[in-house]
Amino acid sequence: YCTCAQQHKNVLFFAIDDLRPELGAYGHDYIKSPHIDDLASKSMLFERAYCQVAVCSPSRTSLLTGRRADSNHVWRIADDDYCTSAQQHKNVLFFAIDDLRPELGAYGHDFIKSPHIDDLASKSILFERAYCQVAVCSPSRTSLLTGRRADSNHVWRIAGDEYWRTVPDATNATTIPQYFKENGYLTIGMGKIFHPGAPNGHPPFDHNQHDENVMGYTIRTDKYRFTEWYTFDRDTSKPDFDKKWGTELYDHSTPTVSFNDENINIADKPEMESTVTELRKALQDGWRAALPPTI
Incomplete structure (x- = not known):
């Protein structure tokens, strides 16, 4: 009967993609959200709740299960797979930065403010005795990606328009992206990681996107x-x-x-x-x- 007190309150749960706390309830006045603000004023407002993954399906899975992506292993947008199916491979994003020295907080330097890199380093393996092999960008990256020093692969200079694999001693080198490909990864190269001249679909990458303008x-x-x-x-x-x-x-x-x-x-x-x-x-x-x- 409708006048009987319900044992439980109704719960209406909204999960919204790409919603940031730029709302009136969080002190922002350029987004007009009076109804949400009114609801927040009568509720518990979480001010330090963070998205676990910058991809929608894994983020929602973490929210609904209370488990981070590194526990439930849901890393990507679930296309045809059910989102609770653990993916076999974690995504790997590799940055190669020219002229980056270890003058970061993670290495004990306080005059460079790098909180996000420092946080990542605190959860990872930090190489404290890893040295650049060559003081020239293309040979240095070639050494990093092949695991071979310049005196082994004989890539000594900036490649210009020359593809580094045209150097005889580097022709058959196996690179990090190739190892990933051999283990079921789709590999994509962007920027100048192998310098100009690398043909699309060459062994390291399934796709090369080095034509950014x-x-x-x-x-x-x-x-x-x-x-x-x-x-x-x-x-x-x-x-x-x-x-x-x-x-x-x-x-x-x-x-x-x-x-x-x-x-x-x-x-x-x-x-x-x-x-x-x-x-x-x-x-x-x-x-x-x-x-x-x-x-």
Whole structure:
């Protein structure tokens, strides 16, 4: 009978893809969410709840099971497979960065602020005695990817338009991506990991995506970090400032906390228009324009 007290309250659960806490309930006024804010005011608001995986199906699986992806082994979007089926392979994302020295927090240096890299290092194996094999980018990457020193594979210089496998002693080398391919992975190479000249579908990768023509350029002040993305000419290594793809502006003047200004792109805010214009001019003028006239 309808006047009988129910033993349990009804529960309505919403799981929303790509929902960030940029709502009024979390102190943000540029997203108008009065009904959600009203609900939050009468409820328990989780202020330090984080997405476990940046992919929808694994993220929801973690939320519904209370288990992280490294426990339930659901790593990717479940296409034809049921999301509770554990994947056989973890995804591997490998970054090779030119001119990166170990001047990071994970290596005991406090003048470089690298909290995310430091956090990753704390959960991983940190190589403290791993050294660059060659002080030139292409031979160094070749050594890293083949596990062979330059005096073994004889790749000594920047490859230019020459594919490094044309060097006789490197022709039959097995690379890290090849080992992954042999164990059932789909491998994709982006950027210049093997330098120009690598044909699409060559043994290391199923696909090569090294024809990107957009590059980001950054300038940093005591208060702001400003980045703009422009069409980039690989032949001249120069940007086309008339072809802009995107603008980013972040305020890093306050200590980093969740969802403060350092995490939010404020480039499109009307009050930041003059700041964006000033930083854009400084960025496009280049470092030489900032030198004293006597230099």
